Amino acid sequence: MDARLEEAVRAVDAPDVVFAFSRDGRRTVRCGGTGPPPPVPRELLRYEIGSASKTFTGLLLARLLLAGRVSGDDAAAARIAGAGPAGTGGVTLMHLVTHTSGLPPLPPGFRRQALPRWSTNPYAGYPAERVVRAFLDSRPRHRPGTRWRYSNFGVAVLGHALAAATATPWDELLTREVLDPLGLAGTGLSPSGPGVDATGHLADGTTPTPPLLIGGFQAAGAVRARPHDLLTFLEAHLAPEGVPLADALRWVRRPVLRRGLGHRHEHTPAWFRHPTDRGPMYFHSGATSGQQAFIGFCPDTGSALAALSTRRFHRRDRFVATAYGLLNDAG
Template sequence: MRTAPGGPALADRLADALTRIDAPDAVLAVTRQGHRTVVTGGSALAPPTPRRELRYELGSLSKTFTVLLLADLAVNGVLSLDDPLTARLPRLPLRHPRSGRITLRHLATHTSGLPRIPTDLLAGALVRPYDNGYAGYDTGRLLDTFARTRPRHRPGTRWHYSNFGLALLGPAMSHTTGTPFPRLLADRVLTPLGLTGTTLAPGATGTDAVGHRTNGTTPVRSADMGAFAAAGAVRATPDDLLGYVEAHLHPEGSPLAAALREVRVPLLRRGWRHRNTHTLTWYQHPAARGPLLFHVGATFGQQAFVGYHPASGTGLVALATRRGRHCGMVTTAYELLYRLAGED
């Protein structure tokens, strides 16, 4: 176990919460009113590189980085959130009129009507769950598939989570700016926020966390997301994620201040009795003194959680390599953040 300054009581609480996470490697980190506390552990032997210094695959948590980039381009007048997607892509032979009505905002908020993943990926995922179908899926194929896909409902009318939709933001922003998505994200988000341990590509051996299959020993290959990079390719160190959440908690003075404020604005409600609130990129739940915002992500062998409570100045990062689908990390992290939000 390793702790950083932030008070022994909180460190003890994090250590106790860590025992409820069934994972070879796990990190719980809290930033609270300017102080950081980090605890690491897991059922596996500690890796040669300390767990706190490894980069972890964020999976769908990557979407918050992509949409922050989108918001930054919007507040600087490079594009508008309500631009049609087709206006930000090369000319495509669309087969369905609804596709032409999808906007960038619809993609960011999962209201485009597009399926979760393209149908040509679905069959392979069901038959070979540990094969990474994203790896060989290039941008040309992604755009061709979009041109053929019929949205399931009129854009803007229903919420339906879509990796497919978020992935399209990558080529849309790249085509608009003439800059490859990884460089665009680095230039406009990662570098301005000082996130030097965050990238979209695997690092040298020993610098990245390694996930496992359900037996807990067979390693899972690093997740290559292909053309779905905007939906799930970011990997980051715990300290970088603490810096990321601190930027959201305290946007004033940041070079991305306007975009950071933009992604916190509630935009839609869904679910039973419309109890679930969403911003442009974050899930938002009610909590003491104000809303709690969070997002989760997973790859074939890792899980990630980031959440923050602006009213108390509290943010929480949880990362784990896992063996199987359920390790208890997300529930543990959410419940801990919710309790911290209600404390002075």
């Protein structure tokens, strides 16, 4: 595994690269990159994981569902604004977490307002109130529950619905219900600055990007975490017995829909789930303006991988393919 991780690190063209692997709780971490080593070791920095944050959001929903604080059939509009179930087409919390709400990937008009900052912080000018208003003014493009379409907009709305249902700000809610119980002290939802957070880079691999400001899309992509915290998160999914949130960790592993050629690819409330020769592989990737992440695990072999990179993908980018292939082969 040492050699395979070293090879994976070399295959990724980015200033900073970390591949952290766990099998049955035994960890191996390899770091490298095309840039000079930062003052703080790469494996101790926090990385923006972008859409892989949705796995944390799915786990939080599971936690609240199993505690009876919300129901998957709750109308999102009712939770947010007290609107009746017919509001916004009857979109429920489960529709939002499974990307079957009928909402588009981003709110109408989002790209126009984000264009001036598209390569740095496209979400910064779209605060929570604007996300909520866009949702309450929207109508699903097809009947909720009938079609899968990946939606940052939908998961962002889910976050606001859960925050409203619990009368708790999102960062406080996720920290209290997920991060603290799992002991993820190196994980957060807002920038902390140099020496704590890794610095991302544009596709040229040299131009640094500012820290991500996610606006009202926290539930869809705000998490920044250290590699070892991500392994702790994944190991909890692999062996939930005796772990806080054990029932929720089991709940988010259950498939809820199929899609793709021959319906071979499944989805859970938090993960993509693909078949492999060694059993199912659960995974999610994510990207921000200057960083990328891939996290995944294989329950049948007790294997988990957290891969991180400080370069936004470019035309010949091999990051996700390398990480996916490593977990698939090593699993």
